[in-house]
Amino acid sequence: MATEHRIALIPGDGIGTEVLPPATAVLDKVGARHGITFRYDDFDWCCERYLHEGAMMPANGLDQIRHHDAILLGAVGWPGVPDHVSLWGLLIPIRRQFDQYVNLRPIKVMPGVPSPVRSAEPGLEFVVVRENVEGEYSEVGGRFHRGFADEMAVQESIFTRPGVTRILDYAFELAATRRNVVTSATKSNGIVHTMPFWDELVAEAGLRHPDVRWHQEHIDALVAKVVLDPSRFDVIVGSNLFGDILSDLAAAVAGSIGIAPAGNLNPSREFPSMFEPVHGSAPDIAGKGVANPLGAIWSAAMMLDHLGHPDAGAEVVAAMVDVLGNTPVRTADLGGTASTEEFTKTLLDRI
Amino acid sequence: MATEHRIALIPGDGIGTEVLPPATAVLDKVGARHGITFRYDDFDWCCERYLHEGAMMPANGLDQIRHHDAILLGAVGWPGVPDHVSLWGLLIPIRRQFDQYVNLRPIKVMPGVPSPVRSAEPGLEFVVVRENVEGEYSEVGGRFHRGFADEMAVQESIFTRPGVTRILDYAFELAATRRNVVTSATKSNGIVHTMPFWDELVAEAGLRHPDVRWHQEHIDALVAKVVLDPSRFDVIVGSNLFGDILSDLAAAVAGSIGIAPAGNLNPSREFPSMFEPVHGSAPDIAGKGVANPLGAIWSAAMMLDHLGHPDAGAEVVAAMVDVLGNTPVRTADLGGTASTEEFTKTLLDRI
Numbered sequence: 018m019a020t021e022h023r024i025a026l027i028p029g030d031g032i033g034t035e036v037l038p039p040a041t042a043v044l045d046k047v048g049a050r051h052g053i054t055f056r057y058d059d060f061d062w063c064c065e066r067y068l069h070e071g072a073m074m075p076a077n078g079l080d081q082i083r084h085h086d087a088i089l090l091g092a093v094g095w096p097g098v099p100d101h102v103s104l105w106g107l108l109i110p111i112r113r114q115f116d117q118y119v120n121l122r123p124i125k126v127m128p129g130v131p132s133p134v135r136s137a138e139p140g141l142e143f144v145v146v147r148e149n150v151e152g153e154y155s156e157v158g159g160r161f162h163r164g165f166a167d168e169m170a171v172q173e174s175i176f177t178r179p180g181v182t183r184i185l186d187y188a189f190e191l192a193a194t195r196r197n198v199v200t201s202a203t204k205s206n207g208i209v210h211t212m213p214f215w216d217e218l219v220a221e222a223g224l225r226h227p228d229v230r231w232h233q234e235h236i237d238a239l240v241a242k243v244v245l246d247p248s249r250f251d252v253i254v255g256s257n258l259f260g261d262i263l264s265d266l267a268a269a270v271a272g273s274i275g276i277a278p279a280g281n282l283n284p285s286r287e288f289p290s291m292f293e294p295v296h297g298s299a300p301d302i303a304g305k306g307v308a309n310p311l312g313a314i315w316s317a318a319m320m321l322d323h324l325g326h327p328d329a330g331a332e333v334v335a336a337m338v339d340v341l342g343n344t345p346v347r348t349a350d351l352g353g354t355a356s357t358e359e360f361t362k363t364l365l366d367r368i
Numbered sequence: 369m370a371t372e373h374r375i376a377l378i379p380g381d382g383i384g385t386e387v388l389p390p391a392t393a394v395l396d397k398v399g400a401r402h403g404i405t406f407r408y409d410d411f412d413w414c415c416e417r418y419l420h421e422g423a424m425m426p427a428n429g430l431d432q433i434r435h436h437d438a439i440l441l442g443a444v445g446w447p448g449v450p451d452h453v454s455l456w457g458l459l460i461p462i463r464r465q466f467d468q469y470v471n472l473r474p475i476k477v478m479p480g481v482p483s484p485v486r487s488a489e490p491g492l493e494f495v496v497v498r499e500n501v502e503g504e505y506s507e508v509g510g511r512f513h514r515g516f517a518d519e520m521a522v523q524e525s526i527f528t529r530p531g532v533t534r535i536l537d538y539a540f541e542l543a544a545t546r547r548n549v550v551t552s553a554t555k556s557n558g559i560v561h562t563m564p565f566w567d568e569l570v571a572e573a574g575l576r577h578p579d580v581r582w583h584q585e586h587i588d589a590l591v592a593k594v595v596l597d598p599s600r601f602d603v604i605v606g607s608n609l610f611g612d613i614l615s616d617l618a619a620a621v622a623g624s625i626g627i628a629p630a631g632n633l634n635p636s637r638e639f640p641s642m643f644e645p646v647h648g649s650a651p652d653i654a655g656k657g658v659a660n661p662l663g664a665i666w667s668a669a670m671m672l673d674h675l676g677h678p679d680a681g682a683e684v685v686a687a688m689v690d691v692l693g694n695t696p697v698r699t700a701d702l703g704g705t706a707s708t709e710e711f712t713k714t715l716l717d718r719i
C-alpha cells in the first residue's frame with residue numbers, strides 16, 4: 018500500500034535553491050524503498066519576489082500551503098533586504114500561523130566532521146528544544162521620540178503559561194524516551210519577570226513528570242558548560258531566544274553548523290510542520306553549485322520521522338554517517354572538493 | 369609622593385570571602401613598590417545578612433561607599449536566597465546607582481591553562497564590552513492573572529539612545545587603542561524593536577569613528593564563531609544580556625571561567641567603579657580554603673589600571689602569567705593541589 022505525501026517546497030534565497038533538489042532526490046529514493054511517494058509543490062517566495070512585488074509571499078500564501086502534509090524550506094534572507102523584513106515576512110509567519118511551537122534541533126558529532134571542541138567526540142549527541150512562537154520574539158513594543166536625543170526603543174517579551182507549559186511538556190516527554198534528564202535554560206537572576214515565571218513552570222513540569230530529572234542553568238553559565246563539557250547534556254529546553262542561541266552554539270560545538278537540521282513542529286498536527294537546514298542563504302557561495310546539501314537532507318530525514326516513517330528517516334541519517342565516515346567525498350565547507358551534485362550522487366548511491 | 373586609595377571591600381558570599389584577602393595582599397605588595405597605599409573598609413553585605421535582617425545591605429548602603437575610590441567585590445548569591453533577591457538587592461543596585469554602564473571583560477588564554485577549544489592558543493586575547501545598566505535587565509513588566517490558566521509574564525527591555533551611544537563610543541574608543549575593529553552583537557532578525565535600533569546606533573558610532581572598522585553578527589551566529597574561530601575577535605560589544613552571555617562563553621573558550629575578571633566601570637568617575645571576579649560564590653567548595661584567587665587578583669589588577677596605575681596592574685598580570693607558565697603551583701580547579709593560601713604566597717613571591 019503506497020502512502021502519498023504532499024510537500025510544499027520553499028527554496029527561498031541563495032543556496033536554499035541549491036539544497037532542496039538534493040533533499041527531494043533523497044526523499045524520492047528512500048521513499049521508493051518504503052512505498053512512500055511525494056508530491057511536491059514549489060513556491061518561489063523569496064527576497065527577489067519582495068524586491069519586485071513588495072512582499073515575501075502572496076497575501077494568501079499561508080492558505081496555499083495550509084493543507085500540505087509538511088513544508089521543506091531552503092533558506093531565507095539576502096543582502097539588500099533587511100533581515101527583519103525577509104524573516105518576518107515569511108519564516109516567522111509560517112512558524113506562528115501554523116502554531117509550530119516546537120523548534121527541534123538535534124545535535125550530533127558526525128564521523129569525519131571535526132569538532133572545534135576537544136571533548137566533543139563522534140557519537141556525542143543531544144537535542145535542543147526551543148520554544149518557537151512566543152517569548153522574546155515579539156512585535157509588541159516600539160520606538161519613542163524617534164530621531165531625538167532621548168529616543169528609546171521598548172521590546173516586550175511575553176511568556177504565557179500555556180505557551181511555556183506545552184514546550185516544557187514536549188521536552189520532558191522527549192526526555193522520557195531518551196536519557197531522562199532535562200536542562201532548562203534560564204536567566205532568572207537578571208531577567209526578573211519572565212524568567213522566574215519560566216522557572217516556576219519548569220518546577221511544575223518536573224512534578225508532572227516525576228521520572229525525569231531536571232535542573233536549570235543560567236544561560237551565561239550554560240553556554241560555558243556546553244563548550245566545557247557537552248557530553249553532560251541530553252535534552253536542553255529554552256525560550257525562543259535562548260533556544261536560538263543554544264542551538265547554534267551546540268551545532269558549532271559539534272562542528273556541524275553547516276549540516277545541522279531543524280524541525281518547526283506543530284505537534285497537534287492541526288497545521289503542517291516545517292523543516293529547514295540551520296545554515297542561511299550563504300551569498301558568498303550561492304550560485305556556484307558547491308553548497309553542502311546535508312542540512313537540507315538531514316531536515317528531510319526529520320520530516321520523514323514526523324510523517325510517521327522513522328525507519329526511512331533513520332536510513333537517510335545512516336547514509337549520511339556512511340558517506341562522511343567511509344568516503345572522502347565532501348563539499349568545500351568540510352574540506353573537500355565535491356560539488357553539491359557529486360556529493361548528492363555519492364549519498365544517493367548509499368541509500 | 370605616596371598616593372592613597374580608599375577601597376570598599378564587599379566579600380559577599382561563599383568563596384567571595386576567601387578570594388578578597390589574596391587580592392588585597394597583592395595590592396599591598398605591588399602598591400608598596402609603586403608608592404601606592406590602600407585603605408580598606410569592609411562591608412559584610414551578603415545573603416546571611418539578608419536572612420537575618422531582610423536586606424542584602426543597609427538602607428543607606430550606597431551612601432556608605434559612594435565616596436570610596438573603587439569597590440572590590442567577591443561574589444554574591446547563596447542557596448536558599450533566590451538569585452533575583454540577592455543580586456537585585458546588592459550587585460545590580462551598585463551597578464545602576466553608580467552608573468557603572470560599562471562591564472569590561474578581558475579574555476586571555478593563560479599559559480598552562482588548557483582551553484577546551486582546539487584553536488584557542490596561549491596569547492589569544494580579546495575583550496567583551498557589555499552595556500551594564502539598561503536593556504534586557506529591567507524591572508519594567510510584571511505578571512498578569514497570576515495563578516490562573518491564562519497567566520502571563522511580560523518583560524520590557526528598554527534601550528535608550530544615550531545609553532546605547534555611550535557604550536558604543538566606549539567600545540569604539542577602546543578599539544582605537546587596540547586592533548581597530550569592533551564586532552557588534554545583534555539579533556535584529558528576531559528582536560524587532562530594540563535590535564534594529566541598536567544596529568542604527570552602531571552605524572552612527574561607525575561614522576563618528578571612521579578609523580575603526582566594525583561589523584555585526586546575530587548573536588546565534590556570533591556564539592558559534594566565538595567557538596569556531598576565537599582569534600578573529602578583538603572588541604566585541606553587546607547589550608546587557610548578550611554581553612553577559614558572550615563574556616561567559618568567551619571566558620570558557622579561553623579555559624579561564626574560574627579566573628576571569630570583570631570591571632563595572634563608571635567612566636565619568638562621578639561614582640566609584642566596581643571590580644569582581646566572574647566566578648560565583650561556589651557553595652560546593654566554600655569554606656575549604658581551596659578557591660582559586662586569580663579572578664579576584666586579576667580584578668584587582670583591572671582596578672589598578674582604572675585608578676591610574678597601569679604599570680602596577682601590568683605587574684600583577686605578569687606575575688599571574690609567570691606563576692601559571694613557570695610553576696606547577698595551582699589550585700584544584702586548574703588541576704593542582706595548592707590551597708588558596710599556598711597559591712597566593714607563590715604569587716606574592718613573584719611580584
Ligand SMILES: CC(C)[C@H](C(=O)O)[C@@H](O)C(=O)O
Nearest residue numbers: 206207237455459612630646
Ligand atoms: C549574577 C548575574 C545577575 C550577573 C549578570 O547577569 O549580570 C552575572 O552573571 C554577571 O555577569 O555579572
Ligand SMILES: CC(C)[C@H](C(=O)O)[C@@H](O)C(=O)O
Nearest residue numbers: 104108261279295557558588
Ligand atoms: C533567521 C532568524 C530569524 C532565525 C531565528 O532566530 O529564529 C534563525 O536564526 C533560526 O534559528 O531559525
